[in-house]
Amino acid sequence: MERVFVVTHSHTLPGDIEDVKMIGVYRTLDAAKAAVARLGTQSGFSRHPNLIDPDITDEEDGFYIGEYELDKDHWAEGFVTLADDRNSSGL
Numbered sequence: 001m002e003r004v005f006v007v008t009h010s011h012t013l014p015g016d017i018e019d020v021k022m023i024g025v026y027r028t029l030d031a032a033k034a035a036v037a038r039l040g041t042q043s044g045f046s047r048h049p050n051l052i053d054p055d056i057t058d059e060e061d062g063f064y065i066g067e068y069e070l071d072k073d074h075w076a077e078g079f080v081t082l083a084d085d086r087n088s089s090g091l
Contacts, residue, residue: 001069001071001088002070002071003069003070004025004026004027004067004068005025005026005028005032005061005065005067006022006025006026006032006065006066006067006068007023007024007026007032007036007064007065008021008022008063008064008066009023009039009045009062009064010052010060010061010062010064011047011048012061013058018026019089023036025078029065032065036051036065040063048061049063050063051063051065052064
């Protein structure tokens, strides 16, 4: 079973808007961690350079590494969009 490691970076903008950036997809966990180390000192990223483990901390702003099996659906169910202040139609 082949796996890849996806690196994203997230931080919260004013108004509780989540800003998520796709950083890259890596063959190994070590390569993903090296990307976090390289980018953690760059402009913008350096304000939130931590690697976040949601199982350990409540902190939300920083880098995330997700492990994914290839050739597998990782979102196998539909979704519902709830109405909010940005979209009063509920769609």
